[in-house]
Amino acid sequence: MKLSIVQAGDPVLRAKAKLLTLEEINSDYIQNLISLMKTTVNDSGVGLAAPQIGESLQLAVIEDKESFHRHIPEEKLQERQRVPVPFHVIINPKLTVTNSQKVAFFEGCLSVSPFIGLVPRFLEVEVSCLNERGEEKLIQASGWYARILQHEIDHLNGVLCLDHMDLKTFSTIENYTKFNL
Numbered sequence: 001m002k003l004s005i006v007q008a009g010d011p012v013l014r015a016k017a018k019l020l021t022l023e024e025i026n027s028d029y030i031q032n033l034i035s036l037m038k039t040t041v042n043d044s045g046v047g048l049a050a051p052q053i054g055e056s057l058q059l060a061v062i063e064d065k066e067s068f069h070r071h072i073p074e075e076k077l078q079e080r081q082r083v084p085v086p087f088h089v090i091i092n093p094k095l096t097v098t099n100s101q102k103v104a105f106f107e108g109c110l111s112v113s114p115f116i117g118l119v120p121r122f123l124e125v126e127v128s129c130l131n132e133r134g135e136e137k138l139i140q141a142s143g144w145y146a147r148i149l150q151h152e153i154d155h156l157n158g159v160l161c162l163d164h165m166d167l168k169t170f171s172t173i174e175n176y177t178k179f180n181l
């Protein structure tokens with residue numbers, strides 16, 4: 001089963017999401033939600049935050065599959081520092097910028113669909129969070145993975161990629177491909 005994805009304009013995307021307790025993380029409700037989110041994001045994106053399915057909770061799933069990279073030229077993957085990231089869950093994340101240099105690339109969102117635009121993001125970040133078993137994790141990420149983390153954690157704070165976007169570059173995905181932006 002796939003969940004439907006909330007689109008921009010719904011107040012849930014602008015709310016600060018609620019922290020989860022260990023008891024909640026271990027509950028059937030949250031475990032089921034995680035598996036539904038995994039199924040929902042499967043072939044459509046590299047990440048999904050709980051507010052995007054209407055749940056104002058500090059929870060997101062991330063996976064950048066190798067199969068997504070097959071149609072992207074090698075030089076584009078390299079300049080984006082994009083490498084596959086296995087499926088994982090972040091809960092109650094705290095993000096620290098570890099390299100304040102910013103890089104801008106086109107970025108979209110399942111909740112701002114089907115649009116895309118240039119979004120500057122920090123090059124390297126560190127995220128402390130819990131995983132789906134409530135265990136503490138420290139993630140050090142750079143390049144595209146750091147971008148995904150910033151995007152998903154923004155969602156948990158009511159922020160959309162539009163807020164950082166150079167709106168003059170705002171485009172449909174179709175035109176992004178057509179004009180090779």
Ligand code: ZN
Pocket residue numbers: 108109110111151155
């Ligand atoms: Zn998004």
